[in-house]
Amino acid sequence: MLEALTAGALEDAATRRETVSYSAIERLALEANTPIDAWTALAPTSHIRLIAEIKRSSPSKGALAPIIDAAALAEEYAESGSDAISVLTEERQFGGSLRDLREVRERVEVPLLRKDFIAEEYQLLEARAHGADMVLLIVAALEQAVLERLHEFAHQLGLTVLVETHSADEVRRAGDVGARLVGVNARDLSTFELDRALFGSVRHLIPRDAISIAESAVQTIDDVRAYRDAGADVVLVGEALVTSGQPGETVQRFREVK
Secondary structure, eight states: OHHHHHHHHHHHHHHHHHHSOHHHHHHHHHHSOOOOOHHHHTOOOSSOEEEEEEOSEETTTEEOOOOSOHHHHHHHHHHTTOSEEEEEOOOTTTOOOHHHHHHHHTTOOSOEEEESOOOSHHHHHHHHHTTOSEEEEEGGGSOHHHHHHHHHHHHHTTOEEEEEESSHHHHHHHHHTTOSEEEEESBOTTTOOBOTTHHHHHGGGSOTTSEEEEESOOOSHHHHHHHHHTTOSEEEEOHHHHTSSOHHHHHHHHHTOO
16 A cells, blocks of 8 residues: 555656656745744644644545645644644545645645655655645655655755654664654554554654654544653644544644643
8 A cells, every 4th residue: 555655646746747847846946935943843842742634535544524725724723733734745545735735835834744655856846845844754665775865855955854654663764864753653554554552662762862753543632642651742633633523622632731
């Protein structure tokens, strides 16, 4: 599944490249506003930090929420205290788009994460050009040399990189590239099975100077509290917010966890 998602994302990027060349997207990226300092926004504090995600659907559960106006939802997240916002831009399985990212950027001033299956420099340039401050690199989808190259290129663009892991070995690989934001996703993207205990089992391997981010398996405030107790600095939450009917209030309740 992960290979298919990454291949699909690359195919879609190649299609966009037929309209917007590499040199053109590079120019747009360099002309874009300076990215917001996501590291500072997510730095550890007395309470849990929260990245709220705009998520319409997923391969494992199908449609979650229609989200006609992604920017309006982002505003509600930001006004409710979300420390950053994740915008899914993958089209085939998650129903996102770069248009969502661009429109959200026009409406909020908190750091934005382009969440997609990124495997080449063109996608990083797109992220910067459309207003992202952060990008996702998934260890399981990338050879180590490619991970290192993309991680460095993203930093050259001024982007903060969230390096996502799914095992102890992948956490070590994230550390080897100097990742400062290390995410542990409870959902195995090869099988889409959940392991809620994964974060706690690998937390000690995350470098001390890195921000630790728990991803997936968050439905209730007790889930947030469990991740906090296990050492998470930040939680990334999508499904629980978009299906709650009260995304702003849910953000507020989750962020109260100390």
